Amino acid sequence: MTEIRVGVFGASGKMGTEVVRAVERADGMTIVGGCDLGEPREQVGRAQVVVDFTHPDAVMDNIAWCLERGIHMVIGTTGFTDEKLDRVRNLCAAHPEAGVLIASNFSIGAVLMMRFAATAAPFYPSVEIVELHHPNKADAPSGTSATTARRIGAARAAAQMPPVPDATVHDDGARGAVVDGVHIHGVRLQGLVAHQEVLLGAPGETLTIRHDSFDRASFMPGVVAGIRYIVDHAGLTLEMESVLGL
Numbered sequence: 513m514t515e516i517r518v519g520v521f522g523a524s525g526k527m528g529t530e531v532v533r534a535v536e537r538a539d540g541m542t543i544v545g546g547c548d549l550g551e552p553r554e555q556v557g558r559a560q561v562v563v564d565f566t567h568p569d570a571v572m573d574n575i576a577w578c579l580e581r582g583i584h585m586v587i588g589t590t591g592f593t594d595e596k597l598d599r600v601r602n603l604c605a606a607h608p609e610a611g612v613l614i615a616s617n618f619s620i621g622a623v624l625m626m627r628f629a630a631t632a633a634p635f636y637p638s639v640e641i642v643e644l645h646h647p648n649k650a651d652a653p654s655g656t657s658a659t660t661a662r663r664i665g666a667a668r669a670a671a672q673m674p675p676v677p678d679a680t681v682h683d684d685g686a687r688g689a690v691v692d693g694v695h696i697h698g699v700r701l702q703g704l705v706a707h708q709e710v711l712l713g714a715p716g717e718t719l720t721i722r723h724d725s726f727d728r729a730s731f732m733p734g735v736v737a738g739i740r741y742i743v744d745h746a747g748l749t750l751e752m753e754s755v756l757g758l
């Protein structure tokens with residue numbers, strides 16, 4: 513069996529470095545090139561799949577470049593708005609032979625945390641998210657917290673719940689960002705990697721769902737599984753459920 517040829521955008525970054533190492537260790541795939549900001553993308557031109565862990569401002573151009581060449585993508589870069597996702601859908605429709613996987617979090621624990629939060633959401637009138645990351649993170653709120661909030665919002669809407677109770681003022685920033693009616697609080701702190709708590713409240717009780725990535729190794733089994741998945745799945749795949757068979 514021939515090996516999957518993998519390229520990496522952001523190859524020298526914190527995640528890119530781990531991805532290069534993980535692909536080199538994985539069966540059935542090999543690294544054929546990588547590049548960073550300002551380097552020619554042609555360095556990954558022989559790849560069948562390009563993994564992108566770059567920057568929210570860079571990823572859209574990278575997607576267009578790959579799809580125009582029929583190269584599949586596994587994307588961990590965050591900061592995707594609905595408008596950006598619509599543009600990716602249009603690019604995929606114009607290049608139907610290529611597959612694009614975008615996942616806001618590749619760690620199995622984070623995928624489960626998001627599912628557990630959506631399952632619990634209809635049972636709790638109150639819910640808030642605290643996301644905690646290393647201080648060099650480019651975006652806030654994190655992609656994971658925004659995805660979690662959208663899922664909680666969808667679960668609450670399906671259960672015809674009223675808005676989350678919130679009697680406090682918003683204009684001093686202390687109540688955080690709001691995504692689909694869910695407040696998200698961002699902490700940036702040396703010593704952290706990637707962590708999130710979903711706090712749910714009802715009269716007389718709370719439920720806290722917490723996930724911690726202490727090491728970027730936590731994301732690698734998901735990235736490797738995503739590479740294997742996307743070579744056989746044209747079009748846009750959002751998040752890890754299909755890859756993991758959930």
Ligand SMILES: NC(=O)C1=CN([C@@H]2O[C@H](COP(=O)(O)OP(=O)(O)OC[C@H]3O[C@@H](n4cnc5c(N)ncnc54)[C@H](OP(=O)(O)O)[C@@H]3O)[C@@H](O)[C@H]2O)C=CC1
Binds near residue numbers: 566568
């Ligand atoms: N989905 C998930 O599971 C995870 C997602 N992430 C996300 O991944 C992204 C990267 O995170 P992280 O590795 O910590 O960030 P880093 O800043 O450590 O790395 C980013 C890398 O991308 C490079 N880069 C920037 N622009 C381009 C470009 N146009 N083409 C090629 N390379 C480029 C940078 O190069 P240079 O240094 O020269 O600027 C740098 O090497 C973030 O969006 C983060 O949120 C992070 C962890 C897990």
Ligand SMILES: O=C(O)C1=N[C@H](C(=O)O)C[C@H](O)C1
Binds near residue numbers: 616705706
């Ligand atoms: O920048 C990071 O580090 C991470 N980014 C992703 C996000 O924005 O959710 C995933 C994880 O939280 C690590």
